Structure formats: structure tokens, C-alpha cells
Amino acid sequence: MNRLDHQYQMMLWSLLQSKTEKSDRTGTGTLSKFGMQIRHNMKDGFPLLTTKKMAFKTMVTELLWFLRGDTNIKFLVDNGCHIWDGDAYKNYCTDYKDGHEFYEDEQVKRSFTQEEFINKIKTNDEFAQVWGDLGPIYGAQWRKWPSSDLAGGTIDQIGHLIHQLKNNPDSRRLMVSAWNVDDLEYMVLPPCHYGFQVYTRELTLDERIDYFNSTKTPLSRSMDYHHAHMDSLRIPKRAISLMWNQRSVDTFLGLPFNIASYGLLLEIIAKEVNMIPDELIGNLGDTHLYLNHVEQAKEQIDRKSFELPTLKIQSGVKREERDCLPAYSVSDFILENYQSHPSIKAPLSN
Numbered sequence: 001m002n003r004l005d006h007q008y009q010m011m012l013w014s015l016l017q018s019k020t021e022k023s024d025r026t027g028t029g030t031l032s033k034f035g036m037q038i039r040h041n042m043k044d045g046f047p048l049l050t051t052k053k054m055a056f057k058t059m060v061t062e063l064l065w066f067l068r069g070d071t072n073i074k075f076l077v078d079n080g081c082h083i084w085d086g087d088a089y090k091n092y093c094t095d096y097k098d099g100h101e102f103y104e105d106e107q108v109k110r111s112f113t114q115e116e117f118i119n120k121i122k123t124n125d126e127f128a129q130v131w132g133d134l135g136p137i138y139g140a141q142w143r144k145w146p147s148s149d150l151a152g153g154t155i156d157q158i159g160h161l162i163h164q165l166k167n168n169p170d171s172r173r174l175m176v177s178a179w180n181v182d183d184l185e186y187m188v189l190p191p192c193h194y195g196f197q198v199y200t201r202e203l204t205l206d207e208r209i210d211y212f213n214s215t216k217t218p219l220s221r222s223m224d225y226h227h228a229h230m231d232s233l234r235i236p237k238r239a240i241s242l243m244w245n246q247r248s249v250d251t252f253l254g255l256p257f258n259i260a261s262y263g264l265l266l267e268i269i270a271k272e273v274n275m276i277p278d279e280l281i282g283n284l285g286d287t288h289l290y291l292n293h294v295e296q297a298k299e300q301i302d303r304k305s306f307e308l309p310t311l312k313i314q315s316g317v318k319r320e321e322r323d324c325l326p327a328y329s330v331s332d333f334i335l336e337n338y339q340s341h342p343s344i345k346a347p348l349s350n
Helices: 003-016 056-067 074-078 085-097 114-123 125-131 138-143 157-167 181-186 205-215 227-232 254-272 291-301
Strands: 030-041 175-177 193-202 238-250 276-290 310-313 333-336
Touching (some): 003 291, 056 254, 138 157, 157 175, 157 254, 193 254, 276 291
Antiparallel strands (some): 030 276
16 A cells, blocks of 8 residues: 555545535535645655546646646647636636627627537637636746736746755745735636745765666665765755645545646656655645545545556756746656556536
């Protein structure tokens, strides 16, 4: 049994035992606990749950969308990711009722079903530009936080983070926030995972040798190696950890994606700054299980986990001009040795 799946199953079990039943904005109802935490050592494998099959490519697509600074679902829809469809459609329906109609035909005013709506996003760029945008959510805040200067510029928080990691890795200000109070009312949904912080430390000589041995032809332990020798082999000098904070946690559907997404973000940042991924930590506020996910949670708790998979990131990916990260595509991330139980279907509450 891997420790990540075990932690997650214990979290589901704890929620099933919860006596706190709460109402929520979706009208579904939840079992809720406050202030839970998940911790994972990245050396144990890539943090993708094995007690149910996870849509890895969907998760990767969403994270790359955030890192592009994009807030329009067209990129997601074009790449087969439908996580945000319901939020976009709900926003469309609200605006339509408020009188902001889109005319499919100049003579006919009408609204669309969700399936028709998503098809229009995919096939009609003008429609997508008007109705596909979700407001200044994660991508906008991570890459284009509005600046207070008179020129009306923006702040690239991810770019700033990368720069600080390369130049001041012991800083206690290595943080990215999505909780921009001034923008909340313009977002289709305020950020659930509202910020993250990274932390680095120097690796011991033994850790550097162990890393080399795990990726290259093992070194002889009979020789007296030094840090300078590791430097000549271009072995990373530091380990990097990431801790994210989340105000609202859909434990059955959302949390497994959040864990894997921040694990992938840690891997991407670590590669960019030549560090070794270390710990992944999630601080969870209102951690809840929707009442219509109870039977699914019970099913997952009874499953035995498999070993965690490993992740490979393609090297030599081209960098976009003036960007701090390479221009990754979904195919640049290769999941190896992923074995899992079948997926468990559950309704999404929007």
C-alpha cells in the first residue's frame, strides 16, 4: 500500500464519520471537517492516486492552461478537458437571463443547452471569445496580476518565483497568490486553492550521490566523492518543496486532481531551476464530501492501492519568447508504470 492512497482513504473515512453536515452553495449538502492536511514525499513516486483511475491528461491540460495565463475555456475544450464546462455554462445562462444575449441568427434569439454551448465554444471563435472567458481566475492571477502602476501593467508571479529561486533560494517570500480581493467579484468562481509557497534546502552529499545513482550509472561507494565532484556532474544542489493552501476541498472529485496538479507544478518548477522535488504538502480548509459521493467514497476506501507511478518530462522543449517556462504540451509529460483500479463515476456539483 502506498502512503498517498492510504492518507487519502483515511481522509475519506474521517469524513464519513463526521457529524458535521453542512449546506452549501450548490444545494447538494456535505459532510465536512476543517483543517486537514496531506503530505507526500516525491521520492515515493508521482502523486497520482491508484485506488481509482485518474484522468492524467485532463489534469495536465488544466495546469498548462493556468501556466499560460489563460482564462478562456476554449483551450481546455479544444484539448478534451471539460473540468470548467459547467462553470462557463452557468455563467452563460446567468448572463443570458440578464439580457446579454448572443444571436445565433439575427432573427432568432435563443439560449443553448450545455452540449450545444460547448460545441459553439469549440467551433465558433467569436462565440468563444464572448462566452468562454471565466474572468480573472488562476491563470490571470498567476501570470498577469494587475499592477498598481499608472501604466496599467501586470505582474508575472510565476516568472518572479522562478527568478527568486535562481537568485535567492533561501527567501521566505517564495509565494504565489490567486486570492486577489479586488478581482473576486469578476471571477466565475473564487479560487479554491488560493495560494502556494515553495521552500528549498541544500542537499547533503549522500542525497546528491543517491540522486545520481537513481538516474545514472551508479557510482562506486568505495571512492571518496565530494560536492565539487557532484558539481562537475551537474547534479542538483538543492531540494525544493511545495505547500498549497485550499479554502474549499471537494474531497472525492477535486482533491485527487489538486494533489496531482501541484505535484506536477513542483516537478516543472524543479526542472526549471535544477532542483530535486522533495515534499508536497496540502493545507486544507473546509474539507468536505458531497452527500451524493458517499457510496463512491465507501467503494474507494475498500480498494487496495498499487505502487505509485513515475513521471518523465521531455527535455529540449522550446521556450516561448519572454516566458520563464518552456512551451510544454501534454505529450511532454510521460507517466510510467501507472496501475490503478477502474474509475468511479460521481456527479460534479457546480
